Amino acid sequence: MARNTAVAADAHAPPVTAALARFVATHGSRGWSDAVDHEAQRTFFNWLGSAIGAARHESVNAALGAVQMLQPAPQASVLGRSERVDMASAALINGIASHTFDFDDTHLKTIIHPAGPVASAVLALAEHQHLSGRAVLDALVLGVDVACRVGNAVYPDHYDRGWHITGSTGMLGAAAGCARLLQLNEPQTTMALGIAASQPVGLREQFGTMTKPFHPGAAARAGLTAALLAKHGFTASARALEAPRGLMQTYSVKCDWREITDQLGERFEISFNTYKPFACGIVVHPSIDACIQLRAQGVKPDDIERIELKVHALVLELTGKKEPVDGLSAKFSVYHGCAAGLIFGRAGEGEYADAVVNRPDMAALRRKVVATVDDAIAEESADVTAVLRDGQRVHVFVEHAIGSLQRPMSDADLQAKFTHLVQPVLGQARIGPLVNACARIDAIADIASLVALARD
Amino acid sequence: MARNTAVAADAHAPPVTAALARFVATHGSRGWSDAVDHEAQRTFFNWLGSAIGAARHESVNAALGAVQMLQPAPQASVLGRSERVDMASAALINGIASHTFDFDDTHLKTIIHPAGPVASAVLALAEHQHLSGRAVLDALVLGVDVACRVGNAVYPDHYDRGWHITGSTGMLGAAAGCARLLQLNEPQTTMALGIAASQPVGLREQFGTMTKPFHPGAAARAGLTAALLAKHGFTASARALEAPRGLMQTYSVKCDWREITDQLGERFEISFNTYKPFACGIVVHPSIDACIQLRAQGVKPDDIERIELKVHALVLELTGKKEPVDGLSAKFSVYHGCAAGLIFGRAGEGEYADAVVNRPDMAALRRKVVATVDDAIAEESADVTAVLRDGQRVHVFVEHAIGSLQRPMSDADLQAKFTHLVQPVLGQARIGPLVNACARIDAIADIASLVALARD
Numbered sequence: 001m002a003r004n005t006a007v008a009a010d011a012h013a014p015p016v017t018a019a020l021a022r023f024v025a026t027h028g029s030r031g032w033s034d035a036v037d038h039e040a041q042r043t044f045f046n047w048l049g050s051a052i053g054a055a056r057h058e059s060v061n062a063a064l065g066a067v068q069m070l071q072p073a074p075q076a077s078v079l080g081r082s083e084r085v086d087m088a089s090a091a092l093i094n095g096i097a098s099h100t101f102d103f104d105d106t107h108l109k110t111i112i113h114p115a116g117p118v119a120s121a122v123l124a125l126a127e128h129q130h131l132s133g134r135a136v137l138d139a140l141v142l143g144v145d146v147a148c149r150v151g152n153a154v155y156p157d158h159y160d161r162g163w164h165i166t167g168s169t170g171m172l173g174a175a176a177g178c179a180r181l182l183q184l185n186e187p188q189t190t191m192a193l194g195i196a197a198s199q200p201v202g203l204r205e206q207f208g209t210m211t212k213p214f215h216p217g218a219a220a221r222a223g224l225t226a227a228l229l230a231k232h233g234f235t236a237s238a239r240a241l242e243a244p245r246g247l248m249q250t251y252s253v254k255c256d257w258r259e260i261t262d263q264l265g266e267r268f269e270i271s272f273n274t275y276k277p278f279a280c281g282i283v284v285h286p287s288i289d290a291c292i293q294l295r296a297q298g299v300k301p302d303d304i305e306r307i308e309l310k311v312h313a314l315v316l317e318l319t320g321k322k323e324p325v326d327g328l329s330a331k332f333s334v335y336h337g338c339a340a341g342l343i344f345g346r347a348g349e350g351e352y353a354d355a356v357v358n359r360p361d362m363a364a365l366r367r368k369v370v371a372t373v374d375d376a377i378a379e380e381s382a383d384v385t386a387v388l389r390d391g392q393r394v395h396v397f398v399e400h401a402i403g404s405l406q407r408p409m410s411d412a413d414l415q416a417k418f419t420h421l422v423q424p425v426l427g428q429a430r431i432g433p434l435v436n437a438c439a440r441i442d443a444i445a446d447i448a449s450l451v452a453l454a455r456d
Numbered sequence: 457m458a459r460n461t462a463v464a465a466d467a468h469a470p471p472v473t474a475a476l477a478r479f480v481a482t483h484g485s486r487g488w489s490d491a492v493d494h495e496a497q498r499t500f501f502n503w504l505g506s507a508i509g510a511a512r513h514e515s516v517n518a519a520l521g522a523v524q525m526l527q528p529a530p531q532a533s534v535l536g537r538s539e540r541v542d543m544a545s546a547a548l549i550n551g552i553a554s555h556t557f558d559f560d561d562t563h564l565k566t567i568i569h570p571a572g573p574v575a576s577a578v579l580a581l582a583e584h585q586h587l588s589g590r591a592v593l594d595a596l597v598l599g600v601d602v603a604c605r606v607g608n609a610v611y612p613d614h615y616d617r618g619w620h621i622t623g624s625t626g627m628l629g630a631a632a633g634c635a636r637l638l639q640l641n642e643p644q645t646t647m648a649l650g651i652a653a654s655q656p657v658g659l660r661e662q663f664g665t666m667t668k669p670f671h672p673g674a675a676a677r678a679g680l681t682a683a684l685l686a687k688h689g690f691t692a693s694a695r696a697l698e699a700p701r702g703l704m705q706t707y708s709v710k711c712d713w714r715e716i717t718d719q720l721g722e723r724f725e726i727s728f729n730t731y732k733p734f735a736c737g738i739v740v741h742p743s744i745d746a747c748i749q750l751r752a753q754g755v756k757p758d759d760i761e762r763i764e765l766k767v768h769a770l771v772l773e774l775t776g777k778k779e780p781v782d783g784l785s786a787k788f789s790v791y792h793g794c795a796a797g798l799i800f801g802r803a804g805e806g807e808y809a810d811a812v813v814n815r816p817d818m819a820a821l822r823r824k825v826v827a828t829v830d831d832a833i834a835e836e837s838a839d840v841t842a843v844l845r846d847g848q849r850v851h852v853f854v855e856h857a858i859g860s861l862q863r864p865m866s867d868a869d870l871q872a873k874f875t876h877l878v879q880p881v882l883g884q885a886r887i888g889p890l891v892n893a894c895a896r897i898d899a900i901a902d903i904a905s906l907v908a909l910a911r912d
Contacts, residue, residue, distance in 0.1 A: 058689070059690065059691075061688075061689075062685060062688040062689045062690040063685060063688070063690060065687075065688035065689075066681065066684035066685040066687065066688045066690065067684075069543075069684050070528075070529065070531070070542040070543060070544055070684075071529035071531065071542060072526075072528075072529070072542070073526065073527035073528070073529070075526070075527065086526040086527060086528070087525075087526060088526055161706055162700070162701035162702070162705060162706030163706060164654075167654070194662070194665070194667060195667050195670065197659060197661075198620075198623070198657055198658050198659050198662055198667055198670065198671060198674070199655070199657055199674060200656070201654055201655055202654050203653060203654050203693075203696065203701060203702060203703055203706055204701040204706075205653075205693045205695065205696055205699040205700075205701040205702040205703075205706075206650070206654055206692055206693050206696065208693075209650070209691045209692050209693055210690050210691040210692070211650060211651050211654055211690070211691065211692040211693070211696075214651065214654065214685075214690070214692075215654060218654070218655060218678075222674075225522065228522035228523075228525050228526075229518060229519060229522040229670075231521075231522065232517075232518040232519070232521035232522045233514070233517075233518045233521075234515065234518040234519060234522065234666050234667070234670070235515075235665045235666040235667065236662055236665050236666070236667040236670075237659075237661045237662050237664075237665055237667070239661065240659065240661055240662065240667075243661040244618070244661075245618035245659060245660040245661040246618070246659060246661040247659055247661075249618065250617055250618030250619060250659055250660075250661075251707070
């Protein structure tokens with residue numbers, strides 16, 4: 001007996017690698033509704049702000065230090081900084097930066113943060129090759145579709161077993177976007193996806209370390225490199241995604257092939273992208289939102305005896321750190337998120353500064369939060385009751401947090417968030433021109449002109 | 457219920473990431489027997505010949521074309537060629553080249569080809585930094601130990617489910633070797649292994665395409681990059697290998713932690729490395745060996761009615777291509793291997809040339825091979841009977857093929873193989889000086905002087 005018959009393999013999976021390649025190589029430019037295109041602009045804008053905002057973070061400094069040991073050619077920009085590096089390294093570093101604050105976008109159905117791997121790869125390549133803003137948006141829509149459709153097919157099993165799905169599907173999206181920019185034909189695009197399939201990046205164990213944001217960065221680099229290899233005739237399996245020993249059956253028991261092909265070219269996953277109002281993992285957002293509402297209802301930290309928080313099991317599994325010691329670990333603490341909401345009425349990157357995390361009043365309030373798992377509560381909801389010293393109970397139930405599909409961030413919200421992120425790095429004077437360039441990205445002949453506004 | 461309780465997780469796994477890091481960072485130089493050190497030399501020598509031999513293969517041309525789009529700095533050499541590229545790209549390309557002919561080394565217990573990822577990363581870094589031959593051998597022994605011990609812990613489940621284990625453990629070996637060369641301390645080495653853990657490379661579905669040799673190359677690049685990142689303060693989980701959502705529990709059901717820590721620093725996995733006499737997957741070797749023996753016994757192709765081949769199931773699973781169309785696909789055809797053994801009495805890279813694969817006599821003889829799975833036959837054995845037109849039956853049973861641990865290649869065998877590979881690329885005059893440099897590698901003050909002999 002062959003040993004591997006122990007693993008149930010589906011030898012008759014449909015040719016989804018080739019189907020995605022055909023879609024990426026042949027779908028018309030802007031071949032979708034205005035609403036989809038507007039969402040692509042919002043995705044790009046939110047990602048750009050997130051990357052610039054973290055440009056001077058120590059994780060970016062460390063990554064840039066390592067990359068500089070390779071003496072990279074100045075092909076593409078590190079966003080928010082003055083350095084220029086080769087395209088692949090720019091994809092890596094901008095991908096790291098964009099996810100460093102955990103403040104980027106989320107495809108809620110899969111918890112993929114799709115712009116990190118896709119936009120980082122696409123922009124680096126497009127800047128170097130002086131491609132248009134239209135080409136960038138097209139590549140972004142198509143790349144996000146590829147990553148999220150594969151994610152839809154394997155989620156949740158794939159994620160549950162330990163993969164950080166953003167990086168373990170993102171390299172496919174990055175490869176797709178770059179293949180599109182390079183105008184690879186259908187067979188070449190199949191190879192690009194195939195080469196990328198061998199390079200999933202990311203483990204959930206890394207959450208709370210710099211290697212978490214490394215995942216979208218490394219996925220961006222892997223996808224960009226895969227497209228360059230395919231352009232030069234490098235070969236891979238044309239069934240690299242679906243074959244019995246291909247990526248999807250290797251790293252997931254669940255493989256719902258229809259998620260990849262159903263309404264391909266008609267329904268676009270970027271339509272379901274959302275943007276974070278809070279600088280932390282999406283599962284914490286309903287709890288923060290509820291605490292901000294408690295604050296708006298007059299609940300003051302000093303009056304609080306305890307906070308009774310009922311959440312879905314995943315919230316405590318992912319963000320159950322009771323005593324975070326710094327900003328990075330606080331991202332994985334629903335307790336910290338609640339305290340920030342109650343004390344500040346917000347949870348931007350500033351509320352995740354080390355100094356704020358270590359404030360005695362924050363530590364004290366975090367300890368007053370009693371979190372329990374309630375099977376009746378969905379992942380996107382939270383039930384919070386403030387029990388005050390005088391015995392009074394103030395209750396808030398959030399079904400869908402601000403930033404969700406049901407309560408999306410408005411364009412004005414996104415612009416305020418962008419300003420909050422970019423102003424400390426590039427200064428106020430740069431905000432206006434950069435916001436304007438992003439708003440008219442569709443008409444930009446050379447995307448390098450936009451990137452020039454996003455450099456220090 | 458948390459969804460991921462469906463996956464059995466061992467929260468009490470021992471701290472093997474830290475144990476490996478301590479070993480790599482603190483084990484003494486040449487802290488092993490002469491026999492181990494000699495095996496390291498043999499491993500390096502065999503790898504170098506394999507990489508030089510494939511230097512002009514189209515897979516290397518394609519990879520170099522892609523890398524040159526990044527305008528790499530001339531830091532390190534592409535073996536067997538004149539180009540120089542940055543260290544990470546050299547690791548990638550030399551790793552691809554060394555595995556292109558499927559003619560490299562094999563750690564038989566795991567089917568890992570350890571030198572591809574480890575030596576490719578180590579040599580690129582050491583050349584650029586002008587480190588000694590001694591430092592290279594030390595890094596090779598330690599890096600191979602890390603990759604193969606993790607492999608021992610997860611094999612066979614990990615491999616069975618579809619991972620190409622050379623690239624999915626090799627990035628750890630490459631990170632370990634590079635961490636050693638960079639003289640990272642114990643915590644930094646833990647981080648290097650942690651960063652590498654998020655980047656397994658390789659799917660068995662890619663066998664027969666250029667992406668198979670891409671796996672050790674990309675693993676080399678990933679490991680080298682991980683060490684550079686760790687040197688600059690980049691962080692990862694210190695339990696990235698063993699945590700419930702760490703690499704090993706995420707990608708393998710079998711996790712035998714003792715394989716990592718038992719006799720660490722006393723038993724060295726490089727002792728169990730073997731070198732291929734035939735330019736194809738190791739599982740085909742007993743069959744080829746048997747056919748060469750049939751030929752030596754006077755069996756002539758024209759007299760053959762059929763060849764009855766009994767093998768382990770894995771042989772047909774991995775190399776069951778009946779009608780290979782070119783050299784690359786012939787690597788995965790036990791039928792082709794048998795025909796080469798019977799017609800040529802050898803199966804070097806020359807016997808896998810496209811023109812040879814498509815020779816009518818080869819095609820005819822391949823079709824005469826009737827292969828069946830026999831549960832009684834081990835992976836390392838083959839039972840072959842030539843049934844001749846006159847009814848005569850000639851039987852050969854190979855328990856262990858030439859090149860196995862039981863029947864190792866001699867130093868002279870390795871030198872003949874090296875010459876066979878290197879002569880067509882660098883010419884006869886270069887063989888002697890290069891062989892001599894490899895023989896005295898332990899005494900070389902600057903490994904770049906050896907690499908200079910291996911360039912075109």
